[in-house]
Amino acid sequence: MPALALRSVRSAVPADDGPLAELDRSTWSTLHAVTPKPQPPYASFFDERHRPEDFLVAEAGAETGDARIAGYIRLVPPTPLFSNAHVRQIQGLAVAGWARGAGVGRALLRAALAEARGQGANRVTLRVLAHNTPARALYASEGFVVEGVLPGEFFLNGRYVDDVAMGRSVLS
Numbered sequence: 001m002p003a004l005a006l007r008s009v010r011s012a013v014p015a016d017d018g019p020l021a022e023l024d025r026s027t028w029s030t031l032h033a034v035t036p037k038p039q040p041p042y043a044s045f046f047d048e049r050h051r052p053e054d055f056l057v058a059e060a061g062a063e064t065g066d067a068r069i070a071g072y073i074r075l076v077p078p079t080p081l082f083s084n085a086h087v088r089q090i091q092g093l094a095v096a097g098w099a100r101g102a103g104v105g106r107a108l109l110r111a112a113l114a115e116a117r118g119q120g121a122n123r124v125t126l127r128v129l130a131h132n133t134p135a136r137a138l139y140a141s142e143g144f145v146v147e148g149v150l151p152g153e154f155f156l157n158g159r160y161v162d163d164v165a166m167g168r169s170v171l172s
Contacts, residue, residue, distance in 0.1 A: 007067040009111040012055035019069045021045035027094040030156040070099035073108040088116040090126040130162035143168045
């Protein structure tokens, strides 16, 4: 089998709607999702609150051949307040099962940090479920630290799960 290669991380475009919707459905898990599993008829990925310009997508494929969307990250201001305009928040990160372990998540995270700097932000925050050990390890390895915990914030699969707030400066 040919090696998987990360080809690019780019801004999403409206034509990515279908592939991103399929990726979102195929990666749904209570490891990270607090909303119910999507059911047909499926909605569009993009809507008035989830615009293409809010997303970066990673494209990957075999070293020879076509690349396809391997993951996405959503980066947005956490609030519309001027007093909070220096902060960006990651509100979603997904990597296709076939692309896991190839550095796609790390590349998306690093691209989001660079994008936040480019937008004039000096801080990035996110929320992650406490039981999502792989995501927490990735975020910690990229300089995110736990800034707070909401104990038992969600009830998933018959148990209470903590919501962990993490953040980091993008100036360093």
